[in-house]
Amino acid sequence: MKTETEKSPAEEILVRLNDILPHVEKPARYFGGEIGLVRKPWDSARARVAIAFPDVYEIAAANLGHKLIQHVVNSREDFLAERVYAPWPDMEARLRETGTPLYSLESYHPIADFDILGVSLTHELGFTNLLLLIDLSGLELRASDRGFPIVVAGGPAVFNPEPVAAFVDAFLLGDGEEAAGEMVGEIARRRDEIDRARGNLAAEKALKAEILSSWGGAGGTKGITGVYVPGHFEVKHGPDGRVESIRNIAGGPDVIHKAIVTDLDSAPWLLEPPIPHMQGVANRVTVEPVRGCTHGCRFCQAGMIYRPYRERSVDLLLDQAEKLLECTGLQEQSFLALSATDWPDLHKFIARMREVKRDFHLRISLPSNRMAALDKGLTGLLITNRKGGLTLAIEAATSRLRAVINKDVTNEDIERAIENAVTSDWDLLKLYFMIGLPTETDEDVTSIVHLVERIRATCRRLKKEGRATVGHVKLRVSVSSFVPKAHTPFQWAPMDASEILDRKQRMLGGLRRIKGVEYNSHDISASWVEGIMARGDRRLADAIEKAYRLGARFDAWGGKCQRDLWSTAFRESGLDPDRYLGGRDVDEILPWDHLSCGVDKEWLKREWLRALEGMMTSDCNDTECHACGMQRLYGECRPIRLLR
Numbered sequence: 001m002k003t004e005t006e007k008s009p010a011e012e013i014l015v016r017l018n019d020i021l022p023h024v025e026k027p028a029r030y031f032g033g034e035i036g037l038v039r040k041p042w043d044s045a046r047a048r049v050a051i052a053f054p055d056v057y058e059i060a061a062a063n064l065g066h067k068l069i070q071h072v073v074n075s076r077e078d079f080l081a082e083r084v085y086a087p088w089p090d091m092e093a094r095l096r097e098t099g100t101p102l103y104s105l106e107s108y109h110p111i112a113d114f115d116i117l118g119v120s121l122t123h124e125l126g127f128t129n130l131l132l133l134i135d136l137s138g139l140e141l142r143a144s145d146r147g148f149p150i151v152v153a154g155g156p157a158v159f160n161p162e163p164v165a166a167f168v169d170a171f172l173l174g175d176g177e178e179a180a181g182e183m184v185g186e187i188a189r190r191r192d193e194i195d196r197a198r199g200n201l202a203a204e205k206a207l208k209a210e211i212l213s214s215w216g217g218a219g220g221t222k223g224i225t226g227v228y229v230p231g232h233f234e235v236k237h238g239p240d241g242r243v244e245s246i247r248n249i250a251g252g253p254d255v256i257h258k259a260i261v262t263d264l265d266s267a268p269w270l271l272e273p274p275i276p277h278m279q280g281v282a283n284r285v286t287v288e289p290v291r292g293c294t295h296g297c298r299f300c301q302a303g304m305i306y307r308p309y310r311e312r313s314v315d316l317l318l319d320q321a322e323k324l325l326e327c328t329g330l331q332e333q334s335f336l337a338l339s340a341t342d343w344p345d346l347h348k349f350i351a352r353m354r355e356v357k358r359d360f361h362l363r364i365s366l367p368s369n370r371m372a373a374l375d376k377g378l379t380g381l382l383i384t385n386r387k388g389g390l391t392l393a394i395e396a397a398t399s400r401l402r403a404v405i406n407k408d409v410t411n412e413d414i415e416r417a418i419e420n421a422v423t424s425d426w427d428l429l430k431l432y433f434m435i436g437l438p439t440e441t442d443e444d445v446t447s448i449v450h451l452v453e454r455i456r457a458t459c460r461r462l463k464k465e466g467r468a469t470v471g472h473v474k475l476r477v478s479v480s481s482f483v484p485k486a487h488t489p490f491q492w493a494p495m496d497a498s499e500i501l502d503r504k505q506r507m508l509g510g511l512r513r514i515k516g517v518e519y520n521s522h523d524i525s526a527s528w529v530e531g532i533m534a535r536g537d538r539r540l541a542d543a544i545e546k547a548y549r550l551g552a553r554f555d556a557w558g559g560k561c562q563r564d565l566w567s568t569a570f571r572e573s574g575l576d577p578d579r580y581l582g583g584r585d586v587d588e589i590l591p592w593d594h595l596s597c598g599v600d601k602e603w604l605k606r607e608w609l610r611a612l613e614g615m616m617t618s619d620c621n622d623t624e625c626h627a628c629g630m631q632r633l634y635g636e637c638r639p640i641r642l643l644r
Contacts, residue, residue: 032105147204174258226259
């Protein structure tokens with residue numbers, strides 16, 4: 001028991017921060033205390049969860065997933081959830097110099113004192129920051145060397161978590177709103193056992209194994225849908241590096257199916273979020289009208305792993321949006337959706353939001369838009385928000401390549417969308433393309449320049465005809481590198497070598513010479529690392545750890561990904577990066593084959609073959625069920641728009 005003069009670990013951290021924070025960039029990243037912050041009594045909590053996002057505070061502030069899980073956990077009176085984010089290198093150095101462990105923003109408790117460290121992995125370039133969070137918490141990097149807290153990871157990147165399987169105790173695949181509560185509930189039931197085991201590594205490991213068995217359904221127990229415990233699976237590799245077999249050695253299911261929230265209207269939503277006290281990357285309230293997408297773009301992992309398509313009611317969305325605007329004081333409202341323009345109530349929602357009298361100008365913004373649905377009525381409704389621009393994801397500039405990737409956009413759709421936007425007085429259009437797509441030719445690449453020139457000419461023509469009143473329309477063109485992803489029809493495709501991507505980027509140099517066009521390209525080194533990790537296997541763990549110890553951090557940030565460092569890590573680990581970037585045989589076992597997003601591998605294979613033949617597959621919501629396999633997980637999956 002601590003004496004009156006002794007400080008608790010949280011109090012000691014708070015004292016140290018008084019000396020540390022004046023010496024770091026953006027100290028507001030590290031002291032919490034926001035309006036709307038939820039702080040619960042530590043000692044009375046039956047389960048304590050640290051919710052982590054592996055990036056800095058202002059990036060994390062724009063991510064809804066981890067904050068929603070925190071809200072779900074905190075909605076139980078006897079559960080406690082607090083946030084922690086990755087420190088920038090200057091803060092990392094100060095924490096190490098002073099021996100200060102990573103701590104939560106709500107109570108400043110060391111992360112090592114929590115029962116669960118839950119990390120949201122939104123992309124593969126966050127893998128080294130995952131290790132950063134574990135390491136700065138004073139924990140062993142490898143799961144086999146640790147007791148508590150149990151490290152759990154969720155998010156889109158965990159649909160192939162094999163590269164970081166050695167560092168994470170359990171992964172949660174799919175929708176976490178219900179499954180997370182079940183996982184934390186098991187912790188609460190074992191509160192007394194955990195307290196007795198703390199401080200005895202052997203006892204902690206034994207109890208952790210029992211909890212993981214209950215989560216993962218070992219020994220024939222029920223388990224929790226969506227929970228994948230990598231320690232329960234044995235993976236064998238052949239001499240050529242390919243996976244020879246994957247099997248559950250703990251007596252549980254051989255295939256882990258993702259968790260699915262079946263009714264979005266009854267799903268929780270965070271209506272009183274903490275209000276960031278420093279400028280973030282997105283300062284807007286967000287509602288989710290739909291989840292899932294059925295357009296079937298063959299490069300798009302999100303379009304596969306977030307199936308099935310589900311909707312929220314317009315009345316519920318209106319209520320949520322108004323409550324969020326009132327609570328936060330923000331003046332912009334946006335949507336979390338892969339294709340918000342597919343929501344049939346979108347026009348009604350915007351119109352009804354406009355009917356409310358306010359003492360401020362409300363802006364309503366959309367994420368990337370499907371051009372076929374971008375009619376004049378919609379561009380007109382949104383024009384009062386033109387600050388920020390209108391986003392059009394074109395992806396490929398030729399009809400042939402758009403057929404390969406199953407992007408159902410015609411040249412006429414593009415021309416009509418541009419006309420609707422410009423004649424509605426939009427003065428900034430954001431255009432997104434990709435290079436390195438399967439079957440791409442040099443003509444496909446140079447056609448991006450030609451298409452942008454035509455779009456520029458259309459803008460000038462509309463101005464000359466008097467149909468556009470804005471003085472000048474700016475085009476912001478972003479071109480990313482294609483990275484093959486697990487659970488997509490392109491999971492078997494090769495990725496372009498860095499030298500080829502560099503040549504293709506130089507072919508697009510003509511974009512910089514078009515007046516009124518701003519051209520942005522992606523970091524090829526970062527795409528290289530992402531490509532290796534996206535289809536990686538468990539053998540990559542050594543390379544990731546070596547890269548981390550050599551200094552790999554924040555690989556997704558422009559200029560922060562150090563290719564030489566990663567090359568050293570691969571070489572010292574005895575791994576050939578080209579093995580991960582090359583094409584895959586359609587009959588080989590893939591490292592993620594034991595993890596199911598609901599879309600059958602055989603269906604993905606058929607889509608891959610159709611892509612190579614340039615054959616399109618229609619949106620199943622508009623036509624008919626294409627039997628992708630989702631109905632086995634979600635029996636209510638139907639062509640919703642067709643049946644209306």
